[in-house]
Amino acid sequence: MIRKKYLYPATGLGLILLLISSFDIPAPESGDPRHAGQNNVEVIIPSFLGGEQRNYYGNEAPDKLNVVWRRYLGKGETIISRSLGSRIWAGAGFTGQPLLVNENGKLYIIQGAYDHHLKKMDAQSGKIVWQYKFDDVVKGTGTIWVNDDAEEQKNKIVILQGSRLGIGNYLDSKYIPSFRAISYYTGEELWRLNVKWTDSYSRDVDGSALVVNDTGYIGLENSLFTVFDPDYRNATFRQNMIQPQIFKELKLYKPEDVEAHNHNVVTECSPTLMDRMIYIPSGSGRVWGYDMDKQELTWEFYIGSDIDGSAPLTNDKCILVSVEKQYIEGQGGVFKLNPKVQPQEAALWYFPTQNNEYSSWEGGIVGSPCVNDRYPQSKWGKLAAFVGIDGYLYVVRHDKFEEGAMVLGPDNDTYYKTPELIFKRYVGPSISTPIFVKNKLVVGTYNGLHLFSYDEELNFILNDKIEAPFEATPVAHNGKIYIASRNGYFYCLGD
Numbered sequence: 001m002i003r004k005k006y007l008y009p010a011t012g013l014g015l016i017l018l019l020i021s022s023f024d025i026p027a028p029e030s031g032d033p034r035h036a037g038q039n040n041v042e043v044i045i046p047s048f049l050g051g052e053q054r055n056y057y058g059n060e061a062p063d064k065l066n067v068v069w070r071r072y073l074g075k076g077e078t079i080i081s082r083s084l085g086s087r088i089w090a091g092a093g094f095t096g097q098p099l100l101v102n103e104n105g106k107l108y109i110i111q112g113a114y115d116h117h118l119k120k121m122d123a124q125s126g127k128i129v130w131q132y133k134f135d136d137v138v139k140g141t142g143t144i145w146v147n148d149d150a151e152e153q154k155n156k157i158v159i160l161q162g163s164r165l166g167i168g169n170y171l172d173s174k175y176i177p178s179f180r181a182i183s184y185y186t187g188e189e190l191w192r193l194n195v196k197w198t199d200s201y202s203r204d205v206d207g208s209a210l211v212v213n214d215t216g217y218i219g220l221e222n223s224l225f226t227v228f229d230p231d232y233r234n235a236t237f238r239q240n241m242i243q244p245q246i247f248k249e250l251k252l253y254k255p256e257d258v259e260a261h262n263h264n265v266v267t268e269c270s271p272t273l274m275d276r277m278i279y280i281p282s283g284s285g286r287v288w289g290y291d292m293d294k295q296e297l298t299w300e301f302y303i304g305s306d307i308d309g310s311a312p313l314t315n316d317k318c319i320l321v322s323v324e325k326q327y328i329e330g331q332g333g334v335f336k337l338n339p340k341v342q343p344q345e346a347a348l349w350y351f352p353t354q355n356n357e358y359s360s361w362e363g364g365i366v367g368s369p370c371v372n373d374r375y376p377q378s379k380w381g382k383l384a385a386f387v388g389i390d391g392y393l394y395v396v397r398h399d400k401f402e403e404g405a406m407v408l409g410p411d412n413d414t415y416y417k418t419p420e421l422i423f424k425r426y427v428g429p430s431i432s433t434p435i436f437v438k439n440k441l442v443v444g445t446y447n448g449l450h451l452f453s454y455d456e457e458l459n460f461i462l463n464d465k466i467e468a469p470f471e472a473t474p475v476a477h478n479g480k481i482y483i484a485s486r487n488g489y490f491y492c493l494g495d
Contacts, residue, residue, distance in 0.1 A: 039103060039104055039153070040103075040104050040105070041101060041102065041103050041104070041157065042101070042102040043099075043100075043101050043144050043146065043157075044100040044101060044102055044107075044477060045058070045097075045098070045099050045100040045475050045477075046099060046143065046144040046145075047099070047141065047142075047143040047144065047208050047209075047210070047270070048095055048097055048140070048141035048143075048208040048270045048310060048473070049097070049270070049310060049312060049368060049370070049433065049473070050374075052210055052212075052272065052273040053272065053273065053274075053312065053313040053374070054270065054272050054310050054311065054312040054313060054368065055312040055313055055314075055370070055371050055373055055374050056374045057370065057435035057436060057437055057442075057474075057475060057476060058435065058437050058475050058476030058477045059437070059476065059477060059478065060437065060438070060476060060477065060478055060479050061437040061438070061440035061442060061451070061476040061479070061481060062451070062476075062479045062480060062481060062493065062494040062495045063451075063453075063463055063464075063495055064451070064463065064464045064494070064495050065449060065451050065463075065464040065465065065466045065481065065493040065494075066493065066494060066495065067466070067491060067492075067493060068480065068492040068493060068494050069125060069126045069491075069492045070126065070489045070490060070491045070492070071121065071126030071127075071128075071489065071490045072488055072489055072490075073090075073091050073092060073111070073113040073114070073115060073119070073484060073488060073489065073490050074090070074113060074114070074115030074117070074488065075088055075089060075090035075091070075114055075115055075488055076088070076089065076113075076114050076115040076116045076136075076137050077167055078114070078136055078137045078164055078167070079136075079164075079165075079167060079168075079169075079170070081170075082170060086167075089114040089137055089486070090114055090486060090487065090488035091113065091114055091472075091484050091485050091486050091487055091488040091489060091490070092111065092112060092113045092114055092138070092139070092471075092472050092484035092485075092486075092490070093114070093139055093471035093472055093484075093486055094139060094206075094308075094366075094367070094431050094432070094471040094472065095139070095140050095141045095206065095208075095270075095367075095368075095433070095472065095473055096111070096112060096139060096140070096141060096471065096472030096473065096484050097141040097433075097472060097473040097474070097475055098110065098111050098475050098482045098483070098484070098490075099111075099141065099142060099144055099159075100123070100475060100477055100482070101144065101157075101184070106122070106123075106124070107122075107123035107124065107477070107478075108120055108121065108122060108123055108129065109121040109122075109123050109482060109490075110142060110144065110159060110184070111484060111490060112138030112139065112140065112141070112142065112161060112163070113137075113138055113484070113490075114137040114138070114139075115137075116133055116134050116135070116136060116137060116138065116163075117131040117132060117133055117134070117138070118131065118132045118134065118138055118142070118159065118161050118182060118187075119131050120184070120187060121490070123477075123480075123482070123492070126490065126492065129187075130186065130187035131187065132182050132187045132188075132189065134161075134163040134166075134178075134180070135163065135165075135166030135167060135168075135169070135177075135178070136163050136164035136165060136166045136167055136169075136178070136204075137163065137164050138161065138162075138163045138164075139162075139163070139164065139204075139206050140161075140162050140163075140205060140206035140207060140208060140268075141208050141270075141473075142159045142160055142161035142162075142208065143159070143160045143161075143208045143209040143210070143211060144157060144158070144159055144160075144184065145157075145158045145159075145160060145209075145211045145216075145230055146158075147230070147231060147232075149214075149231065149233075150231075150232075150233070151233065153185070154183055154185045154186050154188075155183050155185075155190060155232060156185075157183070157184035157185060158181050158182070158183065158184065158190060158230065158232070159181070159182045159183075159184055160179070160180075160181055160208075160209045160211070160216065160218075160230060161179075161180055161181075161182060162178055162179045162180075162204065162205020162206060162207070162220075163178050163179075163180075163204070163205060164178065164204045165178050165195075165202070165203045165204050166178065169203075171197060171201060171202075171203060172197065173203075175194045175239055175240070175241070176194060176195045176197075176203040177192035177193060177194050177195070177241055178193075178195050178203060178204055178205045179192070179193040179195060179205040179218070179220065180192040180193070181230060181232060181244070190232035190235070190242075191232050191235040191241075191242045191243055191244050192241050192242065192243065193226075193228070193243055193244055194238075194239050194241065194243060195220050195221070195222055196222055196224065196249075197222065198222040198223060198224060198251070199223070199253065199255075199258045199263060199265060200221060200222045200223045200253070200263060200264075200265050200266050200267075200283075201262075201263040201264060201266065202221035202222065202266045203220075203221060203222050204221040204266075205218075205220055205221060206221060206268040207219045207220070207221075207267060207268055207269055207270045207271075207310075208270040208310075209230070209270075209271075210270070210271045210272075210273055210278065211230055212273065212292070214229065214230070214231060215227060215228075215229065215230075215247070216228045216229070216230040216244075217271050217278055217290070218270075218271070219252055219267035219268075219269060219270075219271060219280050219282065220267065221266045221267060221268060222267075223251060223252045223253050223265045223266060223267045223282060223283070223284065224249045224250065224251060224252070225248075225249070225250045225251075225252050225267075225280065225288070225290060225297070226246060226248070226249050227246070227247040227248040227249075227295075228244045228245065228246050228247060229244050229245040229246075229247065230244060231244075232244075248295060250290070250296075250297055252265070252267050252280065252282035252284055252286070252288055252297075253265035253282060253283075253284035253286070254284065254286075257284040257285060257286070260285075260304075260327060261283065261284065261285070261306070261327055264283055264306060265282065265283050265284040266282075266283040266306075267280070267281075267282040267283055267284075268283065268308050269281045269282065269307065269308065269309060269310045269311070270310040271290075271310075272310065272311045272312070272313055272319060273313075274313055274317060274319075274339070276291065276292045276293055277289050277290065277291060277292065277299070277339065278290040278292060279299075279311055279319055279339055280311075281307040281309070281310070281311055281321050281322075282307060283306045283307055283308070285302060285303050285304040285305050285306070285307065285327060286300055286301065286302050286303065287300070287301040287303065287307070287311070287319075287321055287337065287339075288300055289339055299339055299343065300343055301321075301337055301339075301343045301346055301347075302343070303321070303323055303328075303335070303410055304327055304328050304410060304411065305323045305324050305325070305326055305327055305328045305332060305364065305410055306324040306326040306327060307321065307322065307323065307324065308322065308324060308366045308367070308431070309321070309322035309365060309366065309367050309368035309369065309433070310368045311337075311368070312368065312369060312370060312371050312373075313373075314336075314371055314373050314382070314384075314398060315373040315382070316399065317338075317340060318336055318337060318338045318339070318348065319336075319337050319339060320334055320335070320336055320337075320368075320369040320371065320384055320386075320398065321334065321335045321337055321369075322334055322364070322365035322366070322367065322368060322369055322386065323335060323364050323365060323410050324361065324362075324363075324364040324365065324366055324389075325355055325361070325362040325363030325364035325389070326361075326362055326364070328410040328411065328412070329410075329411060329412035329413075330352070330408050330409055330410045330411055330412035330413075331352035331353060331354070331355055331363065331364065331408070331410070331412075332352070332353055332355075332362075332363050332364015332365055332388070332389075332410065333350060333351045333352040333353045333364060333365060333388075333410075334350070334351045334353075334365055334369050334384070334386055335347055335349070335350050336348045336349050336350075336384075336398055336419070347409075347416055348417070349398075349401060349416055349417045349418050349419050350407055350409050350410075350416035350417075350418060351394065351396060351407070351418055351419055351421075352407055352408065352409075352418075353365060353388035353389075353390050353392065353394070354388065354390035354392070355390070356388070356389050356390040356391065356429070357389075358389050358391075358429040359429075361389045361429075361431075362389070363388065363389045363390060364388065364389060365386050365387070365388055365389075366389060366430075366431035367386070367387065367430060367431045367432050367433040367434075367473070368386075368433040368473075369384050369385065369386040369433075370384065370385050370386070370433055370434050370435055370436055371383065371384045371385075371398060371436065372384075372436040375436060375437070375438050376438070379439070379456050380439060380454065380456065380458065381397055381399070381458070382397060382398050382399040383395055383396070383397060383398065383422065383436065383458075384396050384397075384398040384419070385434045385436065385441055385443075386434065387427060387429075387430035387432065387434055387443060387445060388429075388430075389429050389430075389431075390429070391426050391427065391428050391429045391430075391445070391447075392424055392425065392426055392427070393423070393424065393425050393426075393427045393434065393443055393450075394421065394423075394424055395421075395422045395423040395424070395441070395458075395460070396419040396420060396421055396422060397419055397420040397422055398419055400419060400420040401417045401418065401419060401420065402417075402418050402419065402420050402421065405417070405418050406418070422458050422460075423454075423458070423460045425460070425462075427443055427445045427447060427450050428445035428446050428447025428448070429445060429446050429447075430443070430444060430445035430446060430470075430471075431471055432444035432445065432470050432471055432472060432473050432474075433473040435473065435474055435475070435476065437476040439453055439454055439455070440452065440453050440463075440476070441453075441454065441460070442474050442476065442481060444470030444471070444472065444473065444474055444483060445470060446469045446470070446471075447467075447469075448465050448466055448467045448468060448469075448470070449465065449466045449468065449470055449474070449481070449483065449491075449493070450462060450464075450465050451463045451464045451465065451481075466491070466493065468485045468486075468487050468489070468491075469485060469486040469487060470483060470484075470485050470486070471486055472484045472485070479494050479495060480492055480493065480494040481493040481494065
């Protein structure tokens with residue numbers, strides 16, 4: 001039986017940079033900010049969790065969660081399987097984070113929805129500027145890429161977006177074009193990619209692409225790490241559709257994983273860039289490292305569980321990896337890994353969460369961890385936060401250990417150090433990713449959206465909460481929170 005799953009994008013190296021706010025946030029490693037094309041355009045949030053490092057969530061969060069406006073996104077049908085039939089889903093879910101663009105002084109939102117549409121929305125009112133229709137629900141977050149070599153202004157900014165496999169399609173369908181390039185300006189399609197049938201039981205696309213200069217990298221749900229040319233000018237007509245050029249396809253699983261996971265070797269995570277290495281977790285239970293110079297997978301850390309979350313980069317050049325409680329003897333939780341060393345030495349700590357069945361999940365962490373490393377460190381220290389299927393929000397010091405404490409890892413056999421726990425509170429089960437913004441922490445759960453603040457002594461206070469079911473990940477900008485809900489609505493929240 002196919003389990004219900006819910007997932008990102010990335011930025012172009014040297015092409016797109018996050019808008020740096022009025023306070024001092026370190027810029028990404030990729031280069032200097034640029035305007036796109038002839039228009040005055042700043043891509044503020046270009047991909048899932050802010051871009052190639054997966055660790056930036058916005059410049060300013062509000063003090064309250066008053067509804068400034070809300071827009072009904074709609075609902076749509078999606079096929080679970082031949083045996084289970086279809087379901088109607090509303091709004092937007094995992095990962096579903098909004099992308100933000102400042103175009104000629106006006107803020108716009110790019111949001112995928114369960115009504116099968118990718119939408120460009122006016123961030124001041126929620127008014128829809130254009131909609132592009134996919135063949136199925138849109139779950140993941142897109143990636144915005146600036147193509148400075150585009151011959152037409154309307155095609156200089158491109159959205160790379162995935163969807164589920166399509167109504168009327170099944171795993172064995174001949175063509176599944178579930179990954180596409182859309183013009184940011186017009187909402188017109190530029191190309192579509194046929195996602196191949198592999199040992200994976202999915203041909204959806206939930207992950208977000210990483211674009212480095214003129215080359216794209218993405219883990220498709222067929223678990224092929226795909227290196228491609230995002231430029232529509234180099235696309236060719238194949239299999240009755242205009243498709244991008246593919247440079248390389250590498251399996252993110254091994255033959256033994258297929259049997260152990262009953263074909264659930266799905267890759268839903270978004271790749272993280274560090275120097276000339278790209279790191280991507282996979283549902284095969286492995287975290288992979290791709291060497292951009294050798295063009296090979298050269299690093300591999302085995303966990304054994306299903307892994308759905310993307311891995312944020314910390315300032316000490318480590319990654320945090322969420323672990324779901326599935327296919328493992330021990331508990332799910334979060335690893336901190338140092339990918340600069342050999343895999344057998346990479347685990348710096350492990351934080352286990354409680355086992356708890358909710359929906360189709362058994363426990364652990366489904367969403368991504370978040371870190372505050374892209375915000376000023378002197379006041380608050382190096383923090384990581386994550387929410388479990390057990391319903392608890394955990395905040396830890398990711399650079400400090402709990403003195404004398406050792407915990408069992410996912411294999412229920414290996415012991416690891418564990419980080420210092422700063423704050424724990426029941427907020428409800430969640431597969432959303434919480435976000436740090438300065439001294440604020442915004443947490444979406446099936447029980448609602450929670451807004452916390454904390455002081456220099458790391459005392460956490462709940463400032464506000466709005467009741468609605470959230471699977472998607474929020475983003476903050478200029479005192480507003482933007483987030484989609486499973487109740488069908490998209491919210492703009494603030495003071």
